[in-house]
Amino acid sequence: MTNKATQSTATPTGKKLRIGWFSYSCCEDSTIVFTELMNERWEVWKKVLDVRHARVLQTNNVLDEMDVAFIEGALASQEHIDMVKKIRVLAKKVVAIGACACDGMPSAQRNDFDAERLKEIQPILNQFNYNKNVQKLEEVITVDVKVPGCPMNEQTFLTALDSLLTEFKIVA
């Protein structure tokens, strides 16, 4: 399978896809996969991606209008929920990245804890204002595209990115 996003033959139109990459409760495995996919594709991605917000890559992050927000991780606090709602307003498309964003697990494993385990963790939940349950992204905001996997499936991500680059007329 080929991906325009990865091909030097893809023709940039001069526009760039305005993206944000956000991580919440997870192990950031998909962020690492993203940086590994970059090994072979960075020259093309530099031409077609305008990274507005990505804590792992840069300091000067801007939370403003985006074509696409990639959101990794589940939501464990009200702060997380408020942030993704804000992102949803700013982004034309939201892509859920990885198992925790798509399905909640394994971040949401505490939702199923028995009484003994809940008692053990309750002081931490109280002290740092954790929500009672960890939620997958779709429970809080509308998700347009899902890239499942733990870490995210590389080919599914590249296909999704390719499709978005075409949809937003970034490549022809």
Place this chain on the structure above:
Amino acid sequence: MHLIDLTLNKEITKVEGSATLDVKITNGKVDHCRFGISEYKRFYTQAMRGKPYRALPTLLARICGTCSNAHLLASIEACEKALGFKPSHQAILMKQLTMFGLNIRDHALHLYLFAMPDMHGKDSFLEFDENDPEEHQILHDAFEIKAAGNYLSIIIAGRSVHAIKPQIGGFAGIPKPEEITEAVKKLTAARPAVLRTIERFMQAPDRFDRQTKFMAMVARPFSYLEGHIVSDQGDYIEEKDYREHLEHTIIPYSHASGYKFKGQSFMVGALARINLAKDTLHQQTRKDAQAALDLFPSTNVFHNNLAQAIEVLHCLDQSIEFLQTHHFETEPLGQPTLEEGTGIGVVEAPRGTLYHRVTIGKDGKVIKGDIIVPTGQNQINIEQDLARRIEELLPSDPDADSLQLELEKLIRAYDPCMSCASHFLKVRIDGAAVRAGQTLHQDRNQLVPQK
């Protein structure tokens, strides 16, 4: 007194995961300097109980994305020791290759995507200009090294993140001959880039010296998987006894735990390893990195970056030797010789000593377990160093942005990993100028002027 109000509330960037730095300066005094890991815990210590032990390593690998294969191997070792598995020579060699792939990939990510932009006054590694010859070379070197480590991880362990081939008792598959040839080709091709990396970090201007206890698991030859825990102050501890020497330190504003060793803060990671074991590195590494190795032992925290670059060369040289000399043969997974037990797995993860302990019952289920990660061990040192760095910087009356940048550079030198975190690393600095020449000392987590 001249007062300057500094209020920063920004994400700290180019680190693995999430932490908070909260600094308050009032009337020329640093009220507090707190480095707290703001990870929203996912409670693996509780979740592991009752799981079938064979499912444990892949579960615990999910603690951390970038260090996942280190967690995987530490958990496998703990389970193997608990139930008396005897890994084959080839399984041990493939575990070592898994660690080499991890360290090449992970160190290169840290050195280039996180640390290198600071050295060139850039915001992001992707801002480097491919039309500038030097920056063009840096871009290519970074991705060539990362790709070589990634490929090695894939052919040996199945994946570079959350690997699938390492299992309790051995490996579920061996690399194909053509993959080995390709890996040697990629690793050999990346070697000049690694040598340039060492040279770049030798020339790096930042310096922050601190006296501390450096600790690592050390073996001869150099290993990320075997050995004894030693320090530069004469400590010598067996793997199984390590936990008994660590004192859990509650840090009230942090979701994670700090640790002290015999009442002292200490440092783990590449700088500790190279300080303690530079003479055990691959002979080709020692030969070609001699000038850099002469700088060790070092108390300069920024030399953690240089130590990582040297380790990349060692991993590359040792991998090439193993791949060229070992004949891989399919072999069955080892089997347990005990019905129940407690096992301890210790590995030198990219950021330092990683400890897993597990107790497995007769029903094959996990009764309890314990995990200590490197960043928890470094956390107290990081906080102390940040406080001293502020003290050094405030007399020059820095603006908020430059103060934050300098603190972030120091944090990045430690290469902390908070990957399980919510990824909101905020810095909040409230305060005023500190009088020139004023010194501070730390009493637990409170900073007060020295009398």
